[in-house]
Structure formats: structure tokens, C-alpha cells
Amino acid sequence: xxxDVLLVYKKTFEAVHxxxxxxxxxxxxxxxxxxxxxxxxxxxxxxxxxxxxxxxxVIVLGGDGTLTSISHNIxxxxxxxGVNSHPRKKDPDGSFGFFMDSEVSTFRENLEAVLNGExxxxxxxxxxxxxxxxxxxxxxxxxxxNDLLIxxxxxxxxxxxxxxxxxxxxxxxxxxxxFSTFVGxxxxxxxxxxxxxxxxxxxxxxxxxLVVSRDLNRAERELHQExxxxxxxxxxxxxxxxxxxxxxxxxxxxxHFNRGASISVNLDGPKLNLLTFNGKITDKMxxxxx
Numbered sequence: 001x002x003x004d005v006l007l008v009y010k011k012t013f014e015a016v017h018x019x020x021x022x023x024x025x026x027x028x029x030x031x032x033x034x035x036x037x038x039x040x041x042x043x044x045x046x047x048x049x050x051x052x053x054x055x056x057x058v059i060v061l062g063g064d065g066t067l068t069s070i071s072h073n074i075x076x077x078x079x080x081x082g083v084n085s086h087p088r089k090k091d092p093d094g095s096f097g098f099f100m101d102s103e104v105s106t107f108r109e110n111l112e113a114v115l116n117g118e119x120x121x122x123x124x125x126x127x128x129x130x131x132x133x134x135x136x137x138x139x140x141x142x143x144x145x146n147d148l149l150i151x152x153x154x155x156x157x158x159x160x161x162x163x164x165x166x167x168x169x170x171x172x173x174x175x176x177x178x179f180s181t182f183v184g185x186x187x188x189x190x191x192x193x194x195x196x197x198x199x200x201x202x203x204x205x206x207x208x209x210l211v212v213s214r215d216l217n218r219a220e221r222e223l224h225q226e227x228x229x230x231x232x233x234x235x236x237x238x239x240x241x242x243x244x245x246x247x248x249x250x251x252x253x254x255x256h257f258n259r260g261a262s263i264s265v266n267l268d269g270p271k272l273n274l275l276t277f278n279g280k281i282t283d284k285m286x287x288x289x290x
Contacts, residue, residue: 002038003056003115008070010062010085011043016094017062020085023104024061027111036115049073057114061085063095064187068250072142076270079121081114083107098186098284099145101276110277119275122282125206127179128269129247134260143269144249146184150263151176151214153244153256162239163213163227170227175214177238179265183281185210188251193229199290200231205282207233209267235266 007028009021031037042051044066052058052073060067061083074080083104084097097103102110113119126143129150133139141148152159159176162169180189182205189195193212200208212229221228240261247255247263257263274281282289 002032002036004038004054005040005057005059006051006055007039007041007059007061008044008047008051008066009041009060010066011045014086016086016091020061020083020104024059024083024107027108031111031115044070047073052078057081059083060100062100063097064099065095067099068145069252071145071272072249072252074272076123076273079114079119079273079275081110081119081275083110098183099274099281101278101281106277113277114275119277120280122272122274122276122280123206124183124272124274124281125181125209125267126269126272127181127209127249127265127267129249129255130264131247131255131257132262132264133257139255141247141255142249142253143272144179144184145181145272146187146250147178147180147189148250148265149176149178149246149248150238150265151245151248152242153246153254159245160241161245162241164237164239165226165230165232166234168224168227170224171241172213172216172220172227174216177236178212178214179236180210181267182206182208182210183285195229198231198288200288202289204231204233205289207267209233211236211265233267235264238263238265 028039032039055078057079059081062085067082082100083102084100086094088094088096127148128143129141131139158173162171208231216228
């Protein structure tokens, strides 16, 4: 049977992305004609969760933002192949493409590796939040590959809450709490939390996550260091004392909650099966691993 492939692409009406789409289409059309592939192509802005059901392979053409925004729709069993349509190494205005291990120039050989079962599989942990309202209703957020934010919906107002993790149980006023996976720390976390020089145990990178309370009072940081920045495998529970707050996974959809709601965050989200071709994705972060 042919491999059932979904190609999701970034549509910006910029020539560089259109040219990349044309190049991939030519390679994939040849595979369709040869009976190796069954293909559907959908723009990122038009794709829905149903498009991903039953696929043997999802190809994402764009940059890291394109991949993280649509990865919320992908379960743990579907392989995902990222193709950088505008690499920064060729144009300073392009995408860094941390998760995009293929490019237009290598797509043909990378696709062959996938179809022959020779691609490298990376089971990447994802963060997930469960919101429980005061009436007992539960909402589970989309899984986050990079990071997840809990904050007041009015960013100019403080985020007021109670935070619990393990034996810790504290009230805080901050600019919100940011959570990050190990592989996602370069997207946002490292820009707001000083963790330079910290090395991570290789046995922990799939089970632990980073968390920081943004703009926390300096005295509280010194008094309760683990409540400011932590690397943990334990579930973090946030009890809202805000009129209106939200959970935002990967800077995408917003999940709103009110005062009294309880938000639990951990790495229990479905993993993402990301394909790479030049080594494991964590090889790019070897300098951060003990």
C-alpha cells in the first residue's frame, strides 16, 4: 500500500516559500505516480485536526513556528518530518529551523530515508495543562513542544496565584509562570531565565521540565529559589487568584480560566515522533548535557 502523506505548508505569498512548495511537490508527485505515496496538501491556515487522522507521515514545510503550531494536532504515533523552506544559513531573514532537519536541497534523499525506514525517530516529550474549574469542569490543553505559559490575560496586571509542587506551597505575584521542555528552552525560556552554565543529566531530559516565575520579587527568589526557577519531574499545580487568566501552549491557542480554577502542568502530553536525518535532535544540544 502507498504511504499516506499529508503535506502542511506555510503560505505567505513570498517567493521563497512558493518555490520550496513547488520543489517538494515535484518530488512527491513523482512518488504518487510511482504508487509509493498517497498525497494530500493543505495550507497551515486551513488545516484541521481531522486532516491528520490515519496518516503514515506528516511533512511540515516552513519554519519552527509552522511546526509547533500544527504539531498540536498530531498524536504520538504519527511520524513528523520538518522541512525548512527558508533556512537562516542561506538568508539572515530566514528560519533557524531547530526542529526542521530537512531542507529543499536534501528533501529527495530525506524522503527516501523515511520511506525506507531509515530516518531517526525522536520521541519528544510535550507539556500539557489540565484546567479544573470551581464547578468541576475539566479542560485539557493542546500539548506544547516548546513552552507553556500561565498568566493574567491582562499582561500589564500581575498574575496572582498559589503554586504547589512536591512539598512547596506558596502564594506568588509575578508576570506569570513559564514552563519549557528540555528541547524547547531556546525558544523563550533562556531569554527570560538565567540558567547559563547549567548542565542537564541525560537520564532526566525526557522526564523533567523547566519552570520559572517571571519577574518574581527578588527577595522571594532568594528565600524560595525552587519557586523561582526549577528543573523538575513533579506536577506543578497553580490555583488562580486572578479574575481572568489563560494557559497558552507554544504561543498558540488560549485556554481561559477564572479565580479559583486549578491548573496542573506536567509532561503527560502525548510525545511527538519527530524524524531527523543528521543525528538525534538532542545532539544539537550536546553542550547542555552532562
